[in-house]
């Protein structure tokens with residue numbers, strides 16, 4: 001039985017510095033050894049060498065995967081590469097963590113899950129933002145029953161602005177407007193509502209930013225089997241916003257603007273949360289402080305999974321559920337009727 005896990009990262013991009021973040025998170029867990037980084041852009045590879053002098057830096061993934069001391073690879077690249085690179089890592093006999101979104105569609109997700117089963121290795125999704133300070137605090141209040149039975153959830157990221165020209169605004173690379181923030185949002189809702197999804201209705205708008213192939217606004221309305229309805233909306237053409245969260249229960253409501261929920265995003269191992277959300281019940285209105293945005297938990301849990309047989313922090317199947325909802329929302333937006341997600 002091993003007592004430590006050799007780790008590597010593929011993708012050391014400049015956008016959010018997330019290859020660096022993964023390296024730092026891994027280094028912070030004593031049972032994980034951060035051994036290598038693979039980055040195909042020579043400038044970024046040079047940056048990786050400077051930031052992590054103790055790790056070997058490769059520009060070719062096959063070469064890095066030849067190392068027998070690497071047990072776990074984290075894929076931190078653009079969305080359209082996740083499926084191919086994860087399958088490559090799994091077929092080389094590595095446990096694999098894939099940044100969110102797991103991939104672009106359920107066919108890719110199925111091929112990834114199949115590759116993991118054939119290799120007998122763990123495939124996990126990096127939904128770190130389940131640990132956001134506001135999400136953790138809101139979940140606790142709901143689980144304590146403070147707002148009674150939840151029946152209506154609105155979750156929104158709405159603003160007005162021309163998209164940048166980078167890969168995130170190109171649908172064939174990003175998956176569409178919904179795949180970046182929306183994959184976190186759908187994961188939050190799926191992990192908050194203890195019921196299977198019954199149907200999804202999508203409303204997608206493409207009206208203004210024609211230089212971007214992403215949608216301008218996307219909405220998924222999820223109906224769960226227990227009757228809960230969740231409306232998740234993301235917009236780059238909204239002149240007026242809505243709160244991040246509005247949750248209605250039979251005995252109260254939660255309103256959260258999300259302000260300061262993840263202070264220190266992409267700079268600190270644990271984003272110390274500031275701020276609070278509003279809890280409204282029959283006894284009045286209270287501000288409930290956020291908890292810590294405890295993202296480091298993910299790699300601690302992964303070490304416990306690989307070394308002690310604990311459960312996977314976020315399974316590939318959980319990552320696939322998010323993709324199934326995103327895919328079904330788009331299908332529904334095209335067909336004009338509610339659709340049922342294709343589950344495993």
Ligand SMILES: NC(=O)c1ccc[n+]([C@@H]2O[C@H](COP(=O)([O-])OP(=O)(O)OC[C@H]3O[C@@H](n4cnc5c(N)ncnc54)[C@H](O)[C@@H]3O)[C@@H](O)[C@H]2O)c1
Pocket residue numbers: 010011012013014015016017018019038039040041044059061076077078079081085099100101126127128129180
């Ligand atoms: N979980 C979160 O909170 C969070 C935050 C930011 C980004 N992300 C995710 O991280 C991933 C990367 O996003 P980003 O903004 O860092 O992208 P980015 O474009 O800045 O970086 C990606 C890097 O991967 C490299 N790359 C691509 N294919 C490669 C290959 N085959 N071999 C080696 N290197 C390769 C590119 O050269 C690039 O430097 C995305 O999935 C994104 O959604 C997650």
